[in-house]
Amino acid sequence: MEPFVLRRRGVMLVLSSPSGAGKTTISRRLLERDADLHMSVSVTTRPKRPGEVAGRDYHFTDLTQFELMRNRQELLEWAKVFGNYYGTPRAPVEQALGAGRDVLFDIDWQGTQQLAEHARADLVSVFVLPPSTAELERRLRGRAQDPDEVVAQRMAKAADEMTHYEEYDYIVINRDIEESVEAVQSILGAERRRRHRQIGLNDFVKALREGQ
Ligand code: 5GP
Numbered sequence: 001m002e003p004f005v006l007r008r009r010g011v012m013l014v015l016s017s018p019s020g021a022g023k024t025t026i027s028r029r030l031l032e033r034d035a036d037l038h039m040s041v042s043v044t045t046r047p048k049r050p051g052e053v054a055g056r057d058y059h060f061t062d063l064t065q066f067e068l069m070r071n072r073q074e075l076l077e078w079a080k081v082f083g084n085y086y087g088t089p090r091a092p093v094e095q096a097l098g099a100g101r102d103v104l105f106d107i108d109w110q111g112t113q114q115l116a117e118h119a120r121a122d123l124v125s126v127f128v129l130p131p132s133t134a135e136l137e138r139r140l141r142g143r144a145q146d147p148d149e150v151v152a153q154r155m156a157k158a159a160d161e162m163t164h165y166e167e168y169d170y171i172v173i174n175r176d177i178e179e180s181v182e183a184v185q186s187i188l189g190a191e192r193r194r195r196h197r198q199i200g201l202n203d204f205v206k207a208l209r210e211g212q
Helices: 023-033 063-071 090-098 109-122 133-143 148-167 177-192 201-209
Strands: 012-016 037-039 075-081 084-089 102-106 123-129 170-173
Touching: 012 023, 012 109, 012 177, 023 037, 023 102, 023 177, 063 075, 063 084, 075 090, 075 109, 084 090, 090 102, 109 123, 109 148, 123 148, 123 177, 133 148, 170 177
Parallel strands: 012 102, 012 123, 037 102, 123 170
Antiparallel strands: 075 084
16 A cells, blocks of 8 residues: 555646647547546637537636736736637636646637746646648638638738747647647646656655655
């Protein structure tokens, strides 16, 4: 029997990418196959898209409510993206990390910078790049949910967003979804084993040395 229960602090796993690079699909697959990983559900002022579920994809809210949360320091980070506000509710993240559960964030580079300032030790950031511009455009059109001008706006923004790859710990080029999911899963596996995240190692090794 193990004399000590080893615990660990959860990982904040951030996935960012220009929209259309495949990040949402990667996130979904990761959540399906890893029971210790939980999605952070953001608050947003943008309207709900067809197929989205309130409370699962986002907490949809208005600007007044958003500002209230922001002023009360209830958001861990927030940003304005494509004219709408997005933010990460603080309480569920802090609870999960303390309980040793890992949290997955689908947030942009502005939010990632804020998390890096306040929670660098817990943060692991992954930037997903599309394999080519043609493929990025094909994926954006394939969605067929956004009007043409929004697609054009996102293509233009993608070029800008990509320059932020340098701020991330890991880069995954999404040529194949399965391969990319595998890559992010192995990053998470390695990061979970980082010494500084494991609580009680000192006592554990002491007991091992004493032959307990
Ligand atoms: P969408 O409206 O397509 O769901 O998301 C647009 C962008 O906002 C994506 O790049 C997404 O990662 C980002 N985003 C979603 N939630 C948050 C959040 O809570 N904080 C920040 N900083 N960005 C977010």
